Amino acid sequence: MDERALYAAVAVIxxxxxxxxGGGLTRRLLRHGPRxxxxxxxxxxxxxxxxxxxxxxxIAIGVGLxxxxxxxxxxxxxLAYLPRVLxxxxxxxxxxxxxxxxxxxxxxxxxxxxxxxRREAALSLRIAVMTTVTLLALSQLGVDTTILTLAAAALxxxxxxxxxxxxxxxxxxxxxxxxxxxxxxxxxxxxxxxxTGQLTGRITTLHPATTEVETDGAELxxxxxxxxxxxxxRVQSGQRRAATPKERQADASR
Numbered sequence: 001m002d003e004r005a006l007y008a009a010v011a012v013i014x015x016x017x018x019x020x021x022g023g024g025l026t027r028r029l030l031r032h033g034p035r036x037x038x039x040x041x042x043x044x045x046x047x048x049x050x051x052x053x054x055x056x057x058x059i060a061i062g063v064g065l066x067x068x069x070x071x072x073x074x075x076x077x078x079l080a081y082l083p084r085v086l087x088x089x090x091x092x093x094x095x096x097x098x099x100x101x102x103x104x105x106x107x108x109x110x111x112x113x114x115x116x117x118r119r120e121a122a123l124s125l126r127i128a129v130m131t132t133v134t135l136l137a138l139s140q141l142g143v144d145t146t147i148l149t150l151a152a153a154a155l156x157x158x159x160x161x162x163x164x165x166x167x168x169x170x171x172x173x174x175x176x177x178x179x180x181x182x183x184x185x186x187x188x189x190x191x192x193x194x195x196t197g198q199l200t201g202r203i204t205t206l207h208p209a210t211t212e213v214e215t216d217g218a219e220l221x222x223x224x225x226x227x228x229x230x231x232x233x234r235v236q237s238g239q240r241r242a243a244t245p246k247e248r249q250a251d252a253s254r
Contacts, residue, residue: 015059023051095129095130102129176226188233194235
């Protein structure tokens with residue numbers, strides 16, 4: 001076996017080993033210790049960047065050992081191209097951190113507004129930000145991103161249209177129930193005894209979209225607000241229990 005081929009293989013393997021060790025150390029330094037949350041977020045992309053730089057260096061050394069003439073124009077080209085590579089790498093790392101931060105902010109805002117976390121919305125936002133940053137990084141490297149930009153724009157438009165249709169069509173019934181519940185709270189309260197159609201019982205809780213009724217048979221039913229308002233309703237003010245702090249807070253938020 002040619003010694004140059006052996007040395008080239010050692011150089012490539014060494015690049016993999018150095019990249020793995022260097023990437024692991026970078027990830028550990030950024031994730032542990034008294035670091036800020038922003039540094040922890042960029043730990044993974046920074047470690048990947050270190051690994052690929054080390055691997056590329058090992059491959060370049062291996063190619064130089066096998067074919068020295070192939071690398072003679074490389075220093076000048078590398079010096080001319082290196083700033084673009086560094087800028088593209090910084091764009092990817094910064095974009096990853098920005099995507100993670102905006103996703104956390106969106107999740108927190110939706111959780112405070114709706115009481116539930118929306119992982120799908122946060123994931124969609126991260127994908128959108130990373131797609132934009134990746135296109136910018138490729139453009140910085142000199143890659144023609146016209147087709148990729150059109151494809152990404154088409155996908156984002158299709159996703160936004162699908163979400164709008166789901167909200168517009170799927171949330172229409174829920175919006176109607178919430179509006180009916182606001183009016184229903186003016187005429188009934190927890191503790192009232194109601195009779196409407198074949199339903200007879202005592203109101204226990206008024207939820208955003210349904211009314212919880214305890215029937216005379218001690219059965220709990222969740223009745224849509226629009227169902228109660230669709231026919232005559234007889235209300236007998238009963239012994240209304242005092243609302244709990246949680247219920248008062250829920251009513252105030254509505």
